[in-house]
Amino acid sequence: MPTCNTSNLNTAAIGIDLGGTKTEAILLAPDGAVIWRQRRPTPRDDGYEAVLTLVTEMIRESAGQLPPGVSYTVGIGIPGSIDSGTGLVRNANSTCLIGHPLQADMERLTGCPVQLRNDADCFTLAECRFGAGRDYGLVFGVIMGTGCGGGICIDGAVREGPHRIAGEWGHLSMDRDGAECYCGKRGCVETLISGSGVEAAFFREYGQRLGMDEIVRQARAGEPRCRSTFDHFLDDFGRCLGGVISILDPDAVVLGGGLSNIDELYSTGLEQVRRYAFHDHLQTPILKNQLGDSAGVFGAAWIGQAGVK
Numbered sequence: 352m353p354t355c356n357t358s359n360l361n362t363a364a365i366g367i368d369l370g371g372t373k374t375e376a377i378l379l380a381p382d383g384a385v386i387w388r389q390r391r392p393t394p395r396d397d398g399y400e401a402v403l404t405l406v407t408e409m410i411r412e413s414a415g416q417l418p419p420g421v422s423y424t425v426g427i428g429i430p431g432s433i434d435s436g437t438g439l440v441r442n443a444n445s446t447c448l449i450g451h452p453l454q455a456d457m458e459r460l461t462g463c464p465v466q467l468r469n470d471a472d473c474f475t476l477a478e479c480r481f482g483a484g485r486d487y488g489l490v491f492g493v494i495m496g497t498g499c500g501g502g503i504c505i506d507g508a509v510r511e512g513p514h515r516i517a518g519e520w521g522h523l524s525m526d527r528d529g530a531e532c533y534c535g536k537r538g539c540v541e542t543l544i545s546g547s548g549v550e551a552a553f554f555r556e557y558g559q560r561l562g563m564d565e566i567v568r569q570a571r572a573g574e575p576r577c578r579s580t581f582d583h584f585l586d587d588f589g590r591c592l593g594g595v596i597s598i599l600d601p602d603a604v605v606l607g608g609g610l611s612n613i614d615e616l617y618s619t620g621l622e623q624v625r626r627y628a629f630h631d632h633l634q635t636p637i638l639k640n641q642l643g644d645s646a647g648v649f650g651a652a653w654i655g656q657a658g659v660k
């Protein structure tokens with residue numbers, strides 16, 4: 352029977368990308384080759400225990416693909432952060448995780464050491480190793496999807512920080528009178544430039560529910576309400592990201608998540624970033640991810656390996 356290990360030498364790696372709607376598992380051979388992948392829906396309404404069961408099953412099934420005697424590490428990426436003091440999950444889009452000791456529970460259920468990280472950290476690490484961020488020293492990775500997260504990689508390693516919040520710009524409050532955020536503050540970056548945030552803004556303004564895709568489509572067709580919402584979105588993108596660039600001055604920014612497919616982010620959005628950043632001739636490359644949906648699960652596997660010496 353394969354066993355988990357506390358050494359990363361000649362060890363396979365299991366990565367789990369625990370998303371709000373789907374959960375993906377990957378098993379990497381010691382040489383990095385993909386042995387096995389699996390994707391399953393994340394239980395949405397059955398609570399924390401159902402998520403624990405799913406992830407435990409996926410880890411066991413992944414480990415079951417290995418020949419006897421081969422050990423493995425486990426890394427899990429989640430859409431939230433981990434409180435450095437209590438070890439409890441906080442600020443998770445998958446709200447059933449909030450307040451739970453997910454890392455400790457997974458270690459108890461699997462009997463293995465488990466590395467747990469924010470999904471944006473996993474994304475950023477993967478893009479830095481094999482995606483758009485390779486060849487850059489300091490990379491700010493951004494996930495813009497239903498929510499909004501960020502991660503920082505320096506010379507190929509994730510910067511987590513003493514409070515484990517490095518790069519967590521999604522809950523930077525930009526407007527004290529802005530929309531309420533589930534984190535308890537108002538006007539967070541996530542309320543401005545995530546899909547759910549833009550959709551909520553459109554509903555507040557016009558009393559109609561439209562999805563982000565539809566807002567973008569109609570904005571391009573010239574529909575005035577969607578155009579106005581979309582222009583605000585691009586302006587907010589510039590203001591939020593321009594501020595981060597002014598602080599970090601990264602060598603590159605890599606965008607991920609569903610909204611990273613919006614072409615205007617790399618034209619009008621980039622112009623807005625340049626307008627708001629504290630430099631008149633900003634050169635920071637703002638790059639679209641290259642690994643797509645796969646970045647999170649690869650990053651989780653590599654973070655699991657990096658967590659053991």
Ligand SMILES: [Zn+2]
Nearest residue numbers: 522532534539
């Ligand atoms: Zn918030």
